[in-house]
Amino acid sequence: MNRFHIGLVVNPLAGLGGSVALKGSDGADTAALAQQLGAEAKAPQRAAQALEQLLNDAAQIKISTGAGLLGEQSCQLAGLQCEVVYQGADPSTATDSKELARRLIEDAKVDLLVFAGGDGTARDIHGICPAEQPVLGIPAGVKIHSGVYAVSPRAAGKVMAQMVRGELTTVTHADVMDIDETAFRQGTVRAKRFGELLVPAELRYVQAVKMGGRESDELVLADIAADFIESMEDDVLYIMGSGSTVAAIMEDLQLPNTLLGVDVVKNGKLFAQDVTAKQLEQWIIKEQQAAVIVVTVIGGQGHLFGRGNQQLSSKLLAHLGKDAIRVVASKRKLQHLDGRPLLVDTGDHQVDDALSGVIRVTTGYHDEVFMQIAAP
Incomplete structure (x- = not known):
């Protein structure tokens, strides 16, 4: 029996700046400052929350991912076995996320690429992802304007489970959005569309693109x-x-x-x-x-x-x-x-x-x- 092949990319730096009021974690300096201020990585745990929804379907899936915080730890937390196909740097960088995604798409040829992060992670994935590759985001960042993310980690897991069981086959293109974090920290939202990714079309579980602009009334x-x-x-x-x-x-x-x-x-x-x-x-x-x-x-x-x-x-x-x-x-x-x-x-x-x-x-x-x- 052919098992449904999931590729998992976890950006361990995603969301670090949120709890310490840094409005994001783009850039190595910002991530380092967030950690100095006591921020803890949440992305591995949020990815695990999504993967837990697959426990009943463990025999029907194969998960390929990166070592440690890049995905292996999330699989272990969820009680699922995985194949490690990439060993990243310590500490992790954005390059690791992109290289792991590239290997999962090109070498492992996964059926679905799943990534945990924020809008910056979605941009990185978009930069290397072929137009025909189905993907799904697990929300783990501070700012999530893109329509490629599920509304919550558990919702992402439910979408994956539906795909594994053959209950969900329709896909649609969703916008990849990101904002200027420097302007964001100064109170200005300056969002930009960077392209599209192919995502499962389950509107109960996949979020809409955030509406911009101030209330006019x-x-x-x-x-x-x-x-x-x-x-x-x-x-x-x-x-x-x-x-x-x-x-x-x-x-x-x-x-x-x-x-x-x-x-x-x-x-x-x-x-x-x-x-x-x-x-x-x-x-x-x-x-x-x-x-x-x-x-x-x-x-x-x-x-x-x-x-x-x-x-x-x-x-x-x-x-x-x-x-x-x-x-x-x-x-x-x-x-x-x-x-x-x-x-x-x-x-x-x-x-x-x-x-x-x-x-x-x-x-x-x-x-x-x-x-x-x-x-x-």
Whole structure:
């Protein structure tokens, strides 16, 4: 029996900058700084979460990958056997990801190339991948604008399992997007399309390309801001997530705002700006300060957590719970989801499951709608 051949590429540097507020990890210097600040590699664990969905189909698959953090460790964590076809440098570089992918495509001739990373990794794969090669991304980066990634690691695993079982055969071309990280760290989104990759056409599990641009309806944003500010309580830390809807609240409060970072407000004043996951955990978990998390919806995708706001760690979310989350978004942004649920991808499936279900979304002044949260 011919086994379904999966090629696995894990970029161990992906996502390192998220929890320490570096807005990405492109470049060796940034990755090194993130590690100095205490960031830990999450990509191998996220890849393992995807691979765990294949345990029931282990006899029908063959996995080829790189040594250690490049993929072998993820297979071991998931309890799956693999063939190591490449030994990379220590520490790993972007060259390793591209060379491993090239060998998996050209030499191993895999049926599906799976890679864990962010938009930078997708660009690297696009640079060496033939147009006819099916691929699938496991989201592990800080910024994920590309449409080649599943909505979560477990969702990526479900797509792979469907392909292994012959339940999913349709493929489609999806955009590879990336942004200028230097501009991103200064609060400017400058996205660019770099091409397409061939991905499985399972729209429940593969994310849409992120919608760019700021919310244009200033009156709606003003109403949302007014409603939120009216509800603010004394001596509570308000953890203000990224995005233009939250920025409108900060503007109404006349406080400086990190558009693509996380700020903290207490008693109407800026408590801290552009904070890290460790800082938030110190104040809220160790010092037991009361807190509310304020987030908006990523346009076109629907993510609340796990895309550009890794400072809001699964540990923090588990501590605070769903009742401490305040979601703000315009009805137009929600309508663009075309009936799809809001999404969470914290890196901890137990936390994701705990956040699932119905949540209220503030859409105007004293105006709310109910939305479903899912963890595919």
